[in-house]
Amino acid sequence: MFEGNRGTVLVLLGCALAWAFIVLRQADTVLEADIHEAIVPQAEVEAFAREQLAKFQRRSIAENVELCGMVAERANGELVLREEILGSEDRCNISYFDVRSLYPRATIHTHGAHSASYDSEVPSLLDMQGDIASQTDGYIATPGGRFWHIDWQAEKARLVCGAGCLPSDPAYRACDTLEPQESYNLLQLQERESVRLPVCQADAASAMTG
Numbered sequence: 001m002f003e004g005n006r007g008t009v010l011v012l013l014g015c016a017l018a019w020a021f022i023v024l025r026q027a028d029t030v031l032e033a034d035i036h037e038a039i040v041p042q043a044e045v046e047a048f049a050r051e052q053l054a055k056f057q058r059r060s061i062a063e064n065v066e067l068c069g070m071v072a073e074r075a076n077g078e079l080v081l082r083e084e085i086l087g088s089e090d091r092c093n094i095s096y097f098d099v100r101s102l103y104p105r106a107t108i109h110t111h112g113a114h115s116a117s118y119d120s121e122v123p124s125l126l127d128m129q130g131d132i133a134s135q136t137d138g139y140i141a142t143p144g145g146r147f148w149h150i151d152w153q154a155e156k157a158r159l160v161c162g163a164g165c166l167p168s169d170p171a172y173r174a175c176d177t178l179e180p181q182e183s184y185n186l187l188q189l190q191e192r193e194s195v196r197l198p199v200c201q202a203d204a205a206s207a208m209t210g
Helices: 002-033 042-063 125-134 186-194 201-209
Strands: 067-073 079-086 103-110 137-141 147-151 156-161 183-185
Touching (some): 042 137, 103 125, 125 147, 183 186
Parallel strands (some): 103 137
Antiparallel strands (some): 067 079, 067 103, 147 156, 156 183
């Protein structure tokens, strides 16, 4: 009888140890995922965002849709991209991203294909307002291949590199009257959007021959 009890005790002890191991492993996972501060420099985040947007551009231009993503950081400092989300021709909604186990570093999105109907070579006022509201930096690729950074704290958009530094739409033609500045704040973007889009010579010629 004692031997039987001893065997039962050993089995229960083994189960208890196994359970403790599982709980500890889960606790480690939770702690590892509970990230309170970023450790990856912004320059690395920017380089990663540029690399991902270069991959987004071809599909975005071919299908004339905005593609959105979220750059996030793991506890070990690894940068990852949350899944690509397909937007409409002129809009993405980043609120669907689940980053509870990661530290969000930046939103990224494209502006689709070139169109004379949109001022697509600069961030929109809505782009900047969205990043400020979510307290997250943003990176944007334009049809002309420009690469923008929105700094939500400074409330400013900065042109990281100009036309052609990312894959661009073959249909894109530069327009002197719409040439972007090197940077914009909220008021400047609002003023730009309040002005009626001019008819560019390149777009007019394209429309006549198309």
